[in-house]
Amino acid sequence: MTNKKFILNADDFGMSQDYNRAVLVGYEDGFLRSASICANGPSFESAINEILPECQELSLGVHLNIIEGKSLTHCPLLTDEKGNFNNGYLAMILKSNNREFLSQTEKEFRAQIERVQAVAKPDHIDSHVHVHAIPPIFKLVCRLAKEYKIPYVRTQNEILYAVDNKKKTCTLAYGVNIIKNLLLKFFTMQNKKLLSQYELKTNDYLIGVCYTAMMNSQTLEEGLKAIEGDNIITECLIHPKNYAIKKDDHHAEEFKLSRDKLLQDTIYRLGFEISNHKNL
Secondary structure, eight states, X not given: OOOEEEEEEEEEETSOHHHHHHHHHHHHHSSOOEEEEOTTOTXXXXXXXXXXXXXXXXXXXXXXXXXXXXXXXXXXXXXXXXXXXXXXXXXXXXXXXXXXXXXXXXXXXXXXXXXXXXXSOOXXXXXXXXXXXXXXXXXXXXXHHHHXXXXXXXXXXXXXXXXXXXXXXXXXXXXXXXXXXXXXXXXXXXXXXXHHHXXXXXXXXXESSTTTTOOXXXXXXXXXXXXXXXSEEEEEEEOOOSSOSSTTOHHHHHHHHTTOHHHHHHHHHTTEEEOOGGGO
């Protein structure tokens, strides 16, 4: 008997009303059962007060964010003089062994976790643009997850796979995503060694890196077909919004994905149980 769990997770919950509304509709009318909230998001209060009460079984995570928006603390190595985060991913890697940088990162992470825990009980941690995957930052996050009793931390082991769509695979964006995927897989090889030390859970596979900004029902289905094995947890990250700026807006495609009944049936047919972090 197989025991394959599938988690569809909406990242960037709390970043705007459109993200929030997409979580609500995906939960009520689809198979979205998990979301990760940005404590510094402009629509954080709306997410907590208007959306969560309508989603009683939604698994809530902390989407740690030191890439975009304003900080909750004074952390000058992470922000400009106005408190806006101003480091890119490469800068984060280069600074990740700096003791003072890690100290300020910890202070900000604590503030974000505590802001969420003040109003809800999060059961997983991930991050905006996968910043927490950087090994010294990942070690910090594991320590905080253990301290704050948050049992699950996302890792980024995604199988390389191709879909039969040249608009997705024959692009510069796909090439960049492949490089990102390989870097994150390299980090994950190091990071997974820490999880047992801190007695934390994680996913075995991730879907959503190779096709960042290109996720739809097809890319998710092909990603699941590439995964073999029993007793595994597969997480798919999406960034859904319930509107479209233009016809091929990827946020709207990811929103439709969360409500695709045929895709939901396919997930079951492939042997996966649709679950969330709180039910692991």
